Amino acid sequence: MNNAQELLDAQQERFRRLDPALPDSYPLPRGGEPLVARTRPGEPPVAGLTTHTRQPPGSLPSLWTTTETHELFPLVGDRPHEGMDALLRAFGKQVASRSPAETDSSCLVTWPSRDVRASRALLDHGFVPLSCLAVRTRAPNVDTELSGTVKVRRAGPPDLDEVVELAMAELEYAALVGSSVLRPDAAELKRSVLRVRLRSGSSPRGISPRENTTGGDPVWLAERDEEVLGLAECGWVDTESHHGGHRLGTGLWGYVNCLSVREDQRGTGIGRDLMAMAHSDFAAAGAVGSFLYYNPANPLSPVFWHRQGYRPLWTIWEIRPATALR
Known part of the structure; x- marks a missing residue:
């Protein structure tokens, strides 16, 4: 060579x-x-x-x-x-x-x-x-304001069951249209990881607690009348120190790991409200942008994410x- x-x-x-x-x-x-x-x-x-x-x-x-x-x-x-x-x-x-x-x-x-x-x-x-x-890497012109139809809040340890249920719903759907694999122990693996995340109180990589008051890798829930309807599981990647950031530009990035809305509530603006909160949190932390993975064969996510201002950078x-x- x-x-x-x-x-x-x-x-x-x-x-x-x-x-x-x-x-x-x-x-x-x-x-x-x-x-x-x-x-x-x-x-x-x-x-x-x-x-x-x-x-x-x-x-x-x-x-x-x-x-x-x-x-x-x-x-x-x-x-x-x-x-x-x-x-x-x-x-x-x-x-x-x-x-x-x-x-x-x-x-x-x-x-x-x-x-x-x-x-x-x-x-x-x-x-x-x-x-x-x-x-x-820029704020789109639409779908950036909370609609007020649901309450969006940070999830905590008491929300574990609802978070796992929504995360599993997303995994089951993604396994039909993309690279995800629905393993027999998937629910157990998800529960173990999400339990730790919901207990986490650390600050995002690359910034101090005083620069980001929310702390940790944020997990957002949308609820109406105290019923949980949607989930946005997010995180952070600092490309100067994190091995997973090598396909991105330099700086602190917000990461959307999972967005899941109950099937009977899709199309009502809940996903948009969850992402409005997530994007606001990313901006407040000084992120240079945000990224995620989606499946092109998914009939729902490409249209949604493009409207949210995302566009393909790498194809797997x-x-x-x-x-x-x-």
Whole structure:
């Protein structure tokens, strides 16, 4: 991979022209296995790194990914279509040599959403856009005020049962239209994590308690007549110190992990009210923006999130099972 740095530099320059919101550097894994491919004889090669990971039973990531994952991090320089096509062919041979599981396995490529030339190659090899990382860096002109139809408040430990119920409703729906996986122990895993979150009193990463009076990773509830109708589970990512922020620009970001409204209450403005409160909290903490993941195949969330001012930055392309890579 002698030309890896040249490929990376050319690729990053192209990314800057393609989408100014992309980060200044392309995230590469530590310890990845090198992969090299040629678009045609005599042409300089393209390259990449691959990883092979397994999620142990009972782990939280097993709720949003397969047990076995083969991931490719391409370095295609300024040849997005031909380079991606060649790498995917080489990636397919590599994955096949490892005898991937026939079930609960996947191949994964995360790539800038606006790079449609690379998208064509991914589609041709059988990948589907299961989820998107979307960002909101400005306040939209609509849907920013509380409607007053519900009360929005911070959740606490006594709300655990209602929070878990709403979080599970979102997971069950997402498993039908995206990358989430409904594991047998999902409710137990959710309850364990949410119990800790609701008890948390720490401040957001990167800012002091006096700069943010709400504290912790906020979980918001919408209720009417003391009946809980919706949930917004949020958090924080500081890209200067948090390993999960490498696909975002520099600064403190608000994160929307889960928005869930009772099925019989959807379309009444509850989701909008929850996000008005969440966005106000993000702004008060000095966040440079907010981000979330949504499923393009979901008939509800893309339209809602676009109206809230979010737009795709990275698309997560997958093939399930890994043996289906062509």
